[in-house]
Amino acid sequence: MNIETVDNGHRKFLKGRAFLHNDLLGQFFPSSLQLRSETDATDFTFLTKRTQGTFCFIMSSTCSYCNYHPIESFVRHFPDFDYMLLLEGHQSFLEEVIDKNNFRFPIYSCNIVTINHSLRGIGVPWVLVLNGCGQIIGTGAFNTTMQIQMIAQPLIRTFYASREILDDI
Numbered sequence: 199m200n201i202e203t204v205d206n207g208h209r210k211f212l213k214g215r216a217f218l219h220n221d222l223l224g225q226f227f228p229s230s231l232q233l234r235s236e237t238d239a240t241d242f243t244f245l246t247k248r249t250q251g252t253f254c255f256i257m258s259s260t261c262s263y264c265n266y267h268p269i270e271s272f273v274r275h276f277p278d279f280d281y282m283l284l285l286e287g288h289q290s291f292l293e294e295v296i297d298k299n300n301f302r303f304p305i306y307s308c309n310i311v312t313i314n315h316s317l318r319g320i321g322v323p324w325v326l327v328l329n330g331c332g333q334i335i336g337t338g339a340f341n342t343t344m345q346i347q348m349i350a351q352p353l354i355r356t357f358y359a360s361r362e363i364l365d366d367i
Contacts, residue, residue: 221318227254227332228316233284233308240306245332251353252280252332253346256324257295258310259287264323266299268343273303275343276350278357284308286322327353 229246230239245252253272257264273281281303285292292307310322320326320337327336327350338349347354 222320222326222334222337225334227326227328227334229332231316232312233306235309235312242332245328248280248328248330248332250279250357251330251335252282252328253350254282254284254326254328256284256308256310256313256320256322256326257286258322259285259291261322263341265341266295268340268346270299270301271343272346273301276354279353282306284313286310325349329353329356 227242227245229243230241232239255269257266269281269283281301283295283301283303283305285295285305286308287295289307292305295301296305314320317326321339323340325336325338325340325346326334329335335352336349338345340346340349
């Protein structure tokens with residue numbers, strides 16, 4: 199993070215590219231992604247055949263900011279979308295996350311360093327919002343349901359353009 203202190207005591211931040219991930223916007227999610235260095239690449243071509251869009255959450259067992267409740271709440275509020283989770287951690291941790299949160303979407307075991315080679319500088323907790331063609335139309339860090347909604351606005355507004363759900367947002 200590039201933080202500079204200004205004379206008036208305020209801090210300037212977001213001056214460097216460390217937190218500017220807009221270079222991912224408009225790019226397509228990789229058709230195959232190396233999730234762990236010791237495994238073959240996983241096929242994700244199915245993401246180009248979705249009609250409603252997909253949310254790809256990226257979390258880690260070692261992340262103290264990774265909170266699964268915002269994901270659970272968002273999925274409940276927006277059940278029409280597809281979801282997947284790239285989760286760094288041991289198999290026992292993955293099973294615990296599945297049991298504890300009752301997630302009903304694909305969860306892939308990954309290594310954050312390995313996937314960063316393809317997804318260029320994402321962190322955890324992170325969400326990638328994909329349209330039905332697999333194109334990234336929203337990306338960012340989150341810790342609340344509202345933050346996920348803000349990142350997902352392009353997809354939500356398009357998908358629910360003529361529906362009453364927009365009144366709740």
